[in-house]
Amino acid sequence: MKEGPDIARIAALIGDPARANMLTALMSGKALTATELAAEAGVTVQTASSHLSKLDQGGLLAPRKQGRHKYFAIANADVAGVLEGLMGLAAMNGHTRTRTGPKNAALRHARVCYNHLAGDMGIQLYDAMLAQGLLQEFSDEPQLTPQGAAFATDFGIDLTALTRAKAPLCKACLDWSARRTHLAGSLGRALLTQFENLGWAQRDRSTRIVTFTPAGETAFQARFSV
Amino acid sequence: MKEGPDIARIAALIGDPARANMLTALMSGKALTATELAAEAGVTVQTASSHLSKLDQGGLLAPRKQGRHKYFAIANADVAGVLEGLMGLAAMNGHTRTRTGPKNAALRHARVCYNHLAGDMGIQLYDAMLAQGLLQEFSDEPQLTPQGAAFATDFGIDLTALTRAKAPLCKACLDWSARRTHLAGSLGRALLTQFENLGWAQRDRSTRIVTFTPAGETAFQARFSV
DNA sequence: CGAATGCTTCGACTAAGATCGAAGTATGAA
């Protein structure tokens, strides 16, 4: 009955528990199949299928058919941003479905947040890069310094390829578990990939947890100490 | 049933049409009473009261009692950011409750987006400040240049007071009607206030429309031409 | 070609919650 974009429709889309669980699972950045997402949300495949088609129609998901599988992923960075924002709001107001346990502790320690590293280690990475002068904050947004660029190249990251893309290189992302800033953007993404390539860490398929090997943990600590 | 913040609860909060209308109305930055919001949403006061208490409990609103009135406002910038993000998503997918008409045209031309200027004129302001070297973009986030600081002071804005506050001075905000960037942050806010103080423009109480006087329009065009 | 797997459609059931009338509380004015 009013003017303006129909914010209610897509908010309601995210507002269903089953759909929210699916979206949260997809925030790992990985594409998942309908059956996997059904398990993730705790519903049957029929129900999941109905939900997924609605999310797709709402433009929140980008489905991709591959043989008899259908993979779903978050549609774009805008959607991911809104979801992270909602997580922040929910965390701020204590509306967390607290299930404290080892799983949750691992999540708080190191996890994937739409393709970049979050959790305690994500925060440490960000703080260390600031302290070492690799990053600098301009009005709350991080900016890569010349030293930072040299470091990135030395670390095996192709900066020219990243800057060619339209996505911003550095972006601040607010962590919902600790309410602290960590590094997003294409550089944050490239760093996590590089951690994996170096054998320092490994992403878990569906839980968003990032597991560092003992050697990887020490190498990380040596390189990114505050 | 899952770990993580309960994103569904607050998304569902925004997802009800009546509540979404209230929130959209409050995006003007002005505080409104329960009765005004009831009219805005097209429901009775009883219903509105129920909705408002839920929004309050969810931490999305900041109510303030004043005599026998109760004023509601958006709780904080985080909430406003999520709402703008949702508007962007909705607009992107064509989920607009299109009611094209003079009212909508005025909205597209100049409107308030959580206290700063948006619409065509907001975009023009941003582009002109970039072209004149008052702003510069670092990784998609605007930054005030020394010339920009001089201009702001000359324009009657107390920059030292703004920088003292914790809120970022400059921030990019994506317009949902045109998908273009305009200036948010405390500077964007101060500029709109200054436009009002100079008698260039006037905000409408409930529609978010910003009306420029003929003199104000020409003064604006003279100062902020690309 | 079956057989098996992954996903979608259909239809019926159910539960959550939005809505409003009516009555109740609080503040301000006469």
Place this chain on the structure above:
DNA sequence: TTCATACTTCGATCTTAGTCGAAGCATTCG
């Protein structure tokens, strides 16, 4: 005090949409 205004609470009704069983396509494999 009495009336009026602003808001909240209660209770009943009713619509919406989430859910799953069953059946139907589509794709791959033996």
